[in-house]
Amino acid sequence: xxxxxxxxxxxxxxxxxxxxxxxxxxxxxxxxxxxxxxxxxxxxxxxxxxxxxxxxxxxxxxxxxxxxxxxxxxxxxxxxxxxxxxxxxxxxxxxxxxxxxxxxxxxxxxxxxxxxxxxxxxxxxxxxxxxxxxxxxxxxxxxxxxxxxxxxxxxxxxxxxxxxxxxxxxxxxxxxxxxxxxxxxxxxxxxxxxxxxxxxxxxxxxxxxxxxxxxxxxxxxxxxxxxxxxxxxxxxxxxxxxxxxxxxxxxxxxxxxxxxxxxxxxxxxxxxxxxxxxxxxxxxxxxxxxxxxxxxxxxxxxxxxxxxxxxxxxxxxxxxxxxxxxxxxxxxxxxxxxxxxxxxxxxxxxxxxxxxxxxxxxxxxxxxxxxxxxxxxxxxxxxxxxxxxxxxxxxxxxxxxxxxxxxxxxxxxxxxxxxxxxxxxxxxxxxxxxxxxxxxxxxxxxxxxxxxxxxxxxxxxxxxxxxxxxxxxxxxxxxxxxxxxxxxxxxxxxxxxxxxxxxxxxxxxxxxxxxxxxxxxxxxxxxxxxxxxxxxxxxx
Amino acid sequence: xxxxxxxxxxxxxxxxxxxxxxxxxxxxxxxxxxxxxxxxxxxxxxxxxxxxxxxxxxxxxxxxxxxxxxxxxxxxxxxxxxxxxxxxxxxxxxxxxxxxxxxxxxxxxxxxxxxxxxxxxxxxxxxxxxxxxxxxxxxxxxxxxxxxxxxxxxxxxxxxxxxxxxxxxxxxxxxxxxxxxxxxxxxxxxxxxxxxxxxxxxxxxxxxxxxxxxxxxxxxxxxxxxxxxxxxxxxxxxxxxxxxxxxxxxxxxxxxxxxxxxxxxxxxxxxxxxxxxxxxxxxxxxxxxxxxxxxxxxxxxxxxxxxxxxxxxxxxxxxxxxxxxxxxxxxxxxxxxx
Numbered sequence: 001x002x003x004x005x006x007x008x009x010x011x012x013x014x015x016x017x018x019x020x021x022x023x024x025x026x027x028x029x030x031x032x033x034x035x036x037x038x039x040x041x042x043x044x045x046x047x048x049x050x051x052x053x054x055x056x057x058x059x060x061x062x063x064x065x066x067x068x069x070x071x072x073x074x075x076x077x078x079x080x081x082x083x084x085x086x087x088x089x090x091x092x093x094x095x096x097x098x099x100x101x102x103x104x105x106x107x108x109x110x111x112x113x114x115x116x117x118x119x120x121x122x123x124x125x126x127x128x129x130x131x132x133x134x135x136x137x138x139x140x141x142x143x144x145x146x147x148x149x150x151x152x153x154x155x156x157x158x159x160x161x162x163x164x165x166x167x168x169x170x171x172x173x174x175x176x177x178x179x180x181x182x183x184x185x186x187x188x189x190x191x192x193x194x195x196x197x198x199x200x201x202x203x204x205x206x207x208x209x210x211x212x213x214x215x216x217x218x219x220x221x222x223x224x225x226x227x228x229x230x231x232x233x234x235x236x237x238x239x240x241x242x243x244x245x246x247x248x249x250x251x252x253x254x255x256x257x258x259x260x261x262x263x264x265x266x267x268x269x270x271x272x273x274x275x276x277x278x279x280x281x282x283x284x285x286x287x288x289x290x291x292x293x294x295x296x297x298x299x300x301x302x303x304x305x306x307x308x309x310x311x312x313x314x315x316x317x318x319x320x321x322x323x324x325x326x327x328x329x330x331x332x333x334x335x336x337x338x339x340x341x342x343x344x345x346x347x348x349x350x351x352x353x354x355x356x357x358x359x360x361x362x363x364x365x366x367x368x369x370x371x372x373x374x375x376x377x378x379x380x381x382x383x384x385x386x387x388x389x390x391x392x393x394x395x396x397x398x399x400x401x402x403x404x405x406x407x408x409x410x411x412x413x414x415x416x417x418x419x420x421x422x423x424x425x426x427x428x429x430x431x432x433x434x435x436x437x438x439x440x441x442x443x444x445x446x447x448x449x450x451x452x453x454x455x456x457x458x459x460x461x462x463x464x465x466x467x468x469x470x471x472x473x474x475x476x477x478x479x480x481x482x483x484x485x486x487x488x489x490x491x492x493x494x495x496x497x498x499x500x501x502x503x504x505x506x507x508x509x510x511x512x513x514x515x516x517x518x519x520x521x522x523x524x525x526x527x528x529x530x531x532x533x534x535x536x537x538x539x540x
Numbered sequence: 541x542x543x544x545x546x547x548x549x550x551x552x553x554x555x556x557x558x559x560x561x562x563x564x565x566x567x568x569x570x571x572x573x574x575x576x577x578x579x580x581x582x583x584x585x586x587x588x589x590x591x592x593x594x595x596x597x598x599x600x601x602x603x604x605x606x607x608x609x610x611x612x613x614x615x616x617x618x619x620x621x622x623x624x625x626x627x628x629x630x631x632x633x634x635x636x637x638x639x640x641x642x643x644x645x646x647x648x649x650x651x652x653x654x655x656x657x658x659x660x661x662x663x664x665x666x667x668x669x670x671x672x673x674x675x676x677x678x679x680x681x682x683x684x685x686x687x688x689x690x691x692x693x694x695x696x697x698x699x700x701x702x703x704x705x706x707x708x709x710x711x712x713x714x715x716x717x718x719x720x721x722x723x724x725x726x727x728x729x730x731x732x733x734x735x736x737x738x739x740x741x742x743x744x745x746x747x748x749x750x751x752x753x754x755x756x757x758x759x760x761x762x763x764x765x766x767x768x769x770x771x772x773x774x775x776x777x778x779x780x781x782x783x784x785x786x787x788x789x790x791x792x793x794x795x796x797x798x799x800x801x802x803x804x805x806x807x808x809x810x811x812x813x814x815x816x817x818x819x820x821x822x823x824x825x826x827x828x829x830x831x832x833x834x835x836x837x838x839x840x841x842x843x844x845x846x847x848x849x850x851x852x853x854x855x856x857x858x859x860x861x862x863x864x865x866x867x868x869x870x871x872x873x874x875x876x877x878x
Contacts, residue, residue: 002753005550006591010561013588013868176590176832192835201832205588205868228831229842230586230872256867294836310836324746325790333834334809335745335790517834 003177012180012207018257020210024128025264026120027217031067031074032268034110035216037103038064038082039279044100046286052392053096058537059085061283065539068216068280069188069196070147071154074119079111084397120266121187124214126154129163132183139183140208142198145170145514146532147187171514172199173337175207184208188280190221193518194540195280200227204256217268218276287540292520296332297535298342300510301492304408305535306342307519307526308332315469317341317509319487326484327476332515341487341509344529345472346452360406360453362446369426371403381425390421408492408510409529410453419447454528471502483509546719547760555760558720561866565593568871569600570721571861572826574608575801579876580824581855582815582848584841587830588868594806594828595754595768598740601802602772602783603717605735607725612733616798617703618692621656624797625666628654649819650794655698660706660779663698700796701734701782710780715763716771732781739785739800739823740774744809746790751775753806789813799823808833808841815844845872852876 038060045057063081066072086092086104093101132139141151141163148168155162169175169184188196190203190213202211203226295307298314308314313329316336320326327343330336373381382395390413392398402422404411413419423429423443475497476483486493487509496506521538548558558566568585575581587593605611613620632639632652639651654666696702705711712731717724742750754769769775774784785796787803789810802824805811811827814820829841852874859873 002551002590002592002756004589005553006561006587006589006593007550007553007556007559009589010559010866010868014560014866172832172834176830199832200835200838201588205831227835227838227842228586228870229829229838229845230584230870296836311840331744331809333837517836 004179008180009205009207013205013256016209018259019206019208021258021260022210022212023260023262024124024212024214025217025262026124026214027264027266027268028114028120029267029269030110030113030116031216032270034067034078034107034114035064035279036270036277037107037110039277039282041086041100041103041107042283043286056085062537062539064279065195065283066536068219070143071119071121071125071150071187071214073122073150073153074111074114076111076115078114079108082107082111121214121216122150122154124265125151125185125187126160128185128212128214129154130160132185133161137183138181139167139185139212140169140178140181141167141185142169142175142202143187144196171516172201175199175201178207180207182208183210183212185212186214188215189213189219189278190225191280192222192225192227194284197518200225202226203258204228206256217264217266218278219280220278284540287520292538293523293526294540295519295521295526295538297514297516297519298332298336298510298512299514299516299532300342300512300529301408302513303531303533304529305514305532306344306529307521307535307538309526310517315343315345315473316512317343317483317487319484319490321484321488326480327473332512333517336512336515338512338514341492341511343476344508344510345469346506346508360410360449362442362449363406363410363412366423366426366428366446367403367405369428370399370422373426374399374403384425385421388421388425390418390425392418406453408453409531410450411531412447412450414534416447419443419450454530472507475501475503476507549758549760549765551756558759561869562596564863564866564869565596566600566603566720567863569597569602569804569826570604570724572597572601572604572802572824573858574604574611575824579878580822581858581873581875582824582845582852583826583871583873584811584845585826585828586870586872587828589832590753590830591828592753592757592768594740594750594804595757595772597826597828598738598772598774598784598804599768600721601738601804603721603724605738605783606712606714606717606730607727609727609729611727611735611737612730613703613736613798614693614733620797621692621695621697624652624697625654625656627652628666629668649799650797652797653698656695657698659694660696660702660710697797700736701776702779703734705732705781706779710777712773712781712783713763716759716761716766718763719761720759730783734781735783736785736796736798737801738783739787739794739796739803740772741787741803741805741810741814742789743806744789744813747775747786747788750806787814794819802826804828808837812840812844815848845874848874 042057042061042064045053045060048054048057060082063085067074067078072078082104092104129139143151148170151168152163169178184202184206186198186202191197192200294310296310296312297305297307299305311331313331314336316328316330318326318328318330318340328335330340336342378396378399381399385395385399398413402411402413413422420443423446428446429442476495479495479498483495486495490511492508492510494506494508497503518540519535519538520540521535525538546558547555548562549555565585573581585593585597627648631646631648633654635646635651655663656666657663693704702710714726714728714731717726740750751769754772755767757768759766759768759771772784773780773782774786776782785794785800787794787810789805789807792813799819800823803814803820803826805814805825805827808827808829811825811829814823814825814827827841829838831838855873855875858875859871862871865871
């Protein structure tokens with residue numbers, strides 16, 4: 001159902017001759033230094049053919065993008081994050097050379113300097129929110145769901161009321177369902193996709209009279225933000241009357257007009273060799289040169305999600321009892337919305353071995369062994385892994401991650417080669433409990449289990465055997481009453497293929513938590529379950 | 541644009557004079573050129589929010605057609621039944637696929653069930669045809685149906701509305717439409733006749749989604765209160781006159797056997813489906829989208845319009861004829877070059 005009466009929206013638009021943008025641009029020497037250093041490392045590693053360097057580039061890029069679009073505290077955690085990616089200084093010089101070592105040192109110095117004062121962006125946001133409250137202006141905050149805590153922690157003074165949940169807008173759907181209000185607060189530039197993205201409707205269909213935008217200097221709004229398919233050229237917040245009138249196609253339209261006021265504070269005194277660089281724009285350009293596909297994220301639990309090519313038709317279950325066709329192919333964001341269950345088949349694939357009824361059968365063995373080895377001597381384990389060729393920088397953090405128990409996915413190294421080394425060093429091999437095949441090595445069976453948990457196996461099977469999906473659909477429809485009962489509980493669940501049916505294995509039903517566009521990922525990263533922290537690096 | 545004869549109500553709001561955005565959309569549908577021949581047009585109406593805009597444009601076009609003496613299915617009724625029967629006997633009766641004509645590439649655009657309803661009641665299945673002249677059908681072993689056009693009006697293709705109302709209960713009330721468009725005239729015979737030349741394409745979520753949105757809008761006239769969904773007649777009871785065909789964008793089924801001249805599509809997904817279907821390649825299309833959408837979806841529509849510009853040009857003339865666009869609505873209209 002339509003949640004906001006159209007007449008309300010039109011009355012609101014009609015009652016405003018123009019709308020306002022109050023744009024606050026911040027600058028800081030230390031922050032500028034951090035940006036420049038990290039950006040240069042990202043660029044240099046991006047040109048490398050070394051997979052490790054590319055991984056570091058992606059992670060640093062995500063880190064910097066977050067700093068530019070989220071009001072994070074600039075505390076010791078920033079320094080730890082940078083070190084977490086690159087490791088100790090001595091290692092860095094030995095592995096990547098003196099140039100990178102110099103940039104790295106500059107970045108770490110900047111993170112030290114930044115800790116001297118509170119993030120000026122957070123100070124400013126706090127002042128703005130207090131001001132809005134004192135003037136009794138009804139305001140909302142548009143931010144990513146995971147950026148929310150950084151807004152909530154702005155108001156820790158006992159004199160401040162906490163920000164209520166309904167202040168936050170996290171998606172175009174949230175925006176669509178919001179009644180008109182006074183002020184929208186947005187951190188970062190206006191972008192349609194990726195870090196800090198927001199709906200184009202913010203500027204071409206405003207439901208507020210004032211946009212308060214807080215951002216770091218050098219960050220620019222996307223030129224085509226506010227895109228309208230009837231006239232892609234006439235949609236910017238800086239549109240003026242003369243520009244609107246010059247559009248011949250819709251000469252009799254009443255354009256939404258914006259008045260922009262810019263306030264600059266702080267200064268970046270650091271050395272610069274040229275004009276300010278917009279890193280978000282730069283990263284986007286870098287993506288265009290890579291062999292990546294645009295993708296839409298379906299978040300299926302607090303930690304995991306799956307990327308799909310845009311407008312994929314995905315098998316899904318509508319739990320609404322009145323749905324006439326509960327199981328159907330739906331397009332994310334269109335008919336596949338939050339609350340609908342994504343259906344993920346985990347079917348038998350001869351090349352991967354049979355699906356185990358108990359999730360994580362092999363992982364229980366190797367994770368227990370890994371945890372044991374870690375507890376008895378982390379340094380020795382790291383040395384052994386490095387000597388065997390698992391040469392990831394900051395291996396300690398990775399091992400702690402792999403020790404975590406399975407959730408939707410089994411946490412493990414990303415590459416098969418690394419996984420094999422890990423199990424070899426742990427001494428897991430033939431004759432291990434769980435061995436079910438005389439021809440397939442134990443590590444391979446365990447790796448298949450990891451892959452299967454990520455959905456890699458079945459996606460390949462489906463591409464080859466489209467017919468399987470038709471059979472699956474028939475089987476699921478036969479079990480529909482039971483499936484609906486399970487779905488009514490609102491939690492993820494699994495359905496085992498009945499004995500005697502043409503298909504073996506099980507089908508996972510994941511309740512979709514969130515749908516988000518604005519990703520560009522390698523082809524082999526699509527349709528598989530990945531952790532959100534990993535997926536973040538593919539935001540455009 | 542408002543009129544003393546009609547008031548407007550949306551969801552839980554107060555009754556009010558017809559607002560300018562509603563009047564504009566109705567007027568857009570009313571002013572859309574009836575196209576017997578001529579060049580095809582494709583338009584996108586871009587709204588600032590989700591709405592029942594598609595129903596309002598369709599309502600305007602429906603009022604326009606009520607004043608057009610030729611806007612009915614009478615002339616084609618007899619041929620449509622024969623054509624439907626032949627398709628059933630020649631192809632669909634023995635077809636193993638239910639029913640994807642475009643996949644099967646059988647040359648038809650939809651399934652013919654071979655079922656005919658007599659005076660809105662009993663359903664018969666076509667059993668045979670005269671093989672020589674093919675001018676009659678046998679709807680039961682013992683019941684021949686001869687090529688008599690006046691008698692043909694007692695029959696309707698099952699699932700479609702009666703071409704002409706069998707009694708007064710299935711007819712439309714002119715008073716319910718008076719005052720929606722200033723100066724609109726009505727051809728009273730049309731109130732008793734169905735029409736398949738105008739079509740409403742539902743949201744891709746299904747016909748009920750569009751129905752719900754249209755049911756939330758009401759008009760008050762001397763005739764009483766009417767829901768937009770009732771005025772549209774796309775969801776009318778079985779034996780009532782229907783002046784609008786319904787294309788369910790989810791199931792991709794059209795509830796009539798002939799292609800409409802004008803299709804008003806609800807949402808970006810429906811618009812893209814309609815524009816891409818060969819079945820509707822000669823129909824005018826008005827897509828009603830809203831801009832509170834993800835960028836990819838907006839760009840899909842924009843890219844489609846851009847690609848159409850290879851063969852279409854902006855119809856500035858029709859745009860100039862429109863009333864002033866309310867703030868927040870933008871319109872793009874393309875017309876086939878030749």
